[in-house]
Amino acid sequence: MKAVVCSALTEWGLPPALTLMDWPSRAPGPGDIRVALHAGGVNFGDLLVTTGRYQVKLTPPFVLGTEGAGIVAECGAGVTKFKAGDRVLLQNNDVRACFADEVTLPAARAVHVPAGIRLTDIAGFPLNFGTSYYALAHRAALRAGDVLAVHGASGGVGLAAVKLGKMMGATVIATGGDDEKLRAVQAEGADFTVNYRTEPLAERIRELTRDRGADVSFDPVGGDVFDAAMRSTAIDGRLLVVGFAGGRIPAAPANRILFGGLSVVGAPYGGFTQRNPERWAELMSGLLDKVRDGALKPLVHRRFGFDQAAEALQMVAERKVIGKCVLMSDRGLAEIATDCASSSDVI
Numbered sequence: 001m002k003a004v005v006c007s008a009l010t011e012w013g014l015p016p017a018l019t020l021m022d023w024p025s026r027a028p029g030p031g032d033i034r035v036a037l038h039a040g041g042v043n044f045g046d047l048l049v050t051t052g053r054y055q056v057k058l059t060p061p062f063v064l065g066t067e068g069a070g071i072v073a074e075c076g077a078g079v080t081k082f083k084a085g086d087r088v089l090l091q092n093n094d095v096r097a098c099f100a101d102e103v104t105l106p107a108a109r110a111v112h113v114p115a116g117i118r119l120t121d122i123a124g125f126p127l128n129f130g131t132s133y134y135a136l137a138h139r140a141a142l143r144a145g146d147v148l149a150v151h152g153a154s155g156g157v158g159l160a161a162v163k164l165g166k167m168m169g170a171t172v173i174a175t176g177g178d179d180e181k182l183r184a185v186q187a188e189g190a191d192f193t194v195n196y197r198t199e200p201l202a203e204r205i206r207e208l209t210r211d212r213g214a215d216v217s218f219d220p221v222g223g224d225v226f227d228a229a230m231r232s233t234a235i236d237g238r239l240l241v242v243g244f245a246g247g248r249i250p251a252a253p254a255n256r257i258l259f260g261g262l263s264v265v266g267a268p269y270g271g272f273t274q275r276n277p278e279r280w281a282e283l284m285s286g287l288l289d290k291v292r293d294g295a296l297k298p299l300v301h302r303r304f305g306f307d308q309a310a311e312a313l314q315m316v317a318e319r320k321v322i323g324k325c326v327l328m329s330d331r332g333l334a335e336i337a338t339d340c341a342s343s344s345d346v347i
C-alpha cells in the first residue's frame with residue numbers, strides 16, 4: 001500500500017519530513033478490521049508528532065494520521081459489528097497510520113457512516129467534533145441559553161465548538177487573532193467575534209455579556225488567552241482546558257477559582273476514547289446522525305492528495321486553516337470526481 005511516512009523528526013516551524021512511499025499492509029488480527037481509506041483528517045496533533053512534542057513519542061519511520069473514513073475491506077476473527085463493504089469513520093489514537101491507502105485497527109475504534117454522507121467530507125470529523133462535544137456536553141454540561149466563549153475559534157476544535165454550541169442552543173462568542181478568519185467563523189454561525197490580537201479579550205467578553213462573563217469558556221489556546229478566559233468566565237461558570245496551541249501552558253490562580261466559583265475542567269478526549277470505546281462509538285454515531293439530519297455541517301477548508309501532506313501540515317503550522325483540511329487517497333479523489341453533490345467546501 002501507499003502511505004505518508006515521517007522519515008525524521010523536525011524542528012518546530014520547519015516543514016515536516018514526509019514522503020509518500022510503499023509501506024507494508026497488515027492483515028487484521030482477532031477483533032480488527034482492515035479499512036480501505038478514502039481520506040484522513042489533518043490535525044495540529046500531527047505537527048506535535050512530527051516534531052517530537054506529542055505526549056507519546058514515535059520513532060521514525062512511521063505513518064502519520066489519527067483519523068479517517070473509508071470502506072471495510074476485511075474483518076478479523078470475532079468481528080460482528082462490520083462486514084466487508086461497510087462505510088466507516090474511525091479514530092485511531094494508538095495505531096495512528098491513517099494517511100495511507102488502508103489501515104488495520106480494532107473494530108471498536110470505528111463506527112458506521114450513515115448513507116448520504118460523503119466519506120471525504122467526514123474524514124476530519126472524529127477528533128475535532130468528538131473533542132468539542134465531549135468537552136461541551138460531558139465536561140461542561142452546556143445548556144441552551146448559556147453564553148459560550150470559544151477561543152481559537154477558527155481552528156479545528158474551535159470551529160467544531162462554535163457549530164456544536166449553536167446546535168445546543170448557546171449564544172456563541174468566537175475569538176481569534178485574524179479578522180478574515182473570524183468573518184468566516186461568523187458566517188459559520190458565531191453570534192459575536194472578538195479579535196484577541198487587536199482587542200482586550202476579557203474586557204470585550206465582559207462588555208458583550210453585560211459584565212457577567214461567559215457561562216462556559218472553551219480554551220484550546222492557553223497562555224494569555226487562558227488568563228483572559230479566567231477573567232471573563234461568569235461566577236459559577238465552567239472553563240474548559242482543551243489545549244495549548246499558543247505554546248504556553250498556563251497556571252490557574254486558585255483565588256480566582258475560589259472567589260469566582262469557577263470550575264476549571266480538563267477535556268482529555270483522547271484518553272476518554274481509549275478508556276471508553278463503547279461510549280466513544282455511541283457519541284460519534286450520535287454526532288453522525290446530526291450530520292445526516294443536517295443539524296451539523298462540518299467544514300472542509302481544503303482537500304489535498306496524499307502527495308501534498310507536507311503542504312497541508314505547513315498550512316496548519318502557519319495558522320492558515322479555517323476548521324479542517326483532509327488528505328485523500330486515490331479512492332477519495334475518485335469519490336470527489338464522481339460526486340459533486342456536496343456544498344460544504346470553502347474552496
Ligand SMILES: NC(=O)c1ccc[n+]([C@@H]2O[C@H](COP(=O)([O-])OP(=O)(O)OC[C@H]3O[C@@H](n4cnc5c(N)ncnc54)[C@H](OP(=O)(O)O)[C@@H]3O)[C@@H](O)[C@H]2O)c1
Nearest residue numbers: 044131152155156157176177220242243244245246269270
Ligand atoms: N483535549 C483534547 O483531547 C484535544 C483534542 C484535539 C486537539 N487538542 C489541542 O487543542 C489545540 C488546538 O487544536 P486544533 O486542532 O484546533 O488546532 P488548529 O486547527 O491549528 O487551531 C488552533 C487555533 O489556535 C489559535 N492559535 C493561537 N495561538 C496560536 C499559535 N501560537 N499557534 C497556532 N495556533 C494558535 C489559532 O487561531 P488564530 O490564528 O485565530 O489565533 C488557531 O486557529 C492544540 O493544542 C491541540 O493539541 C486537544
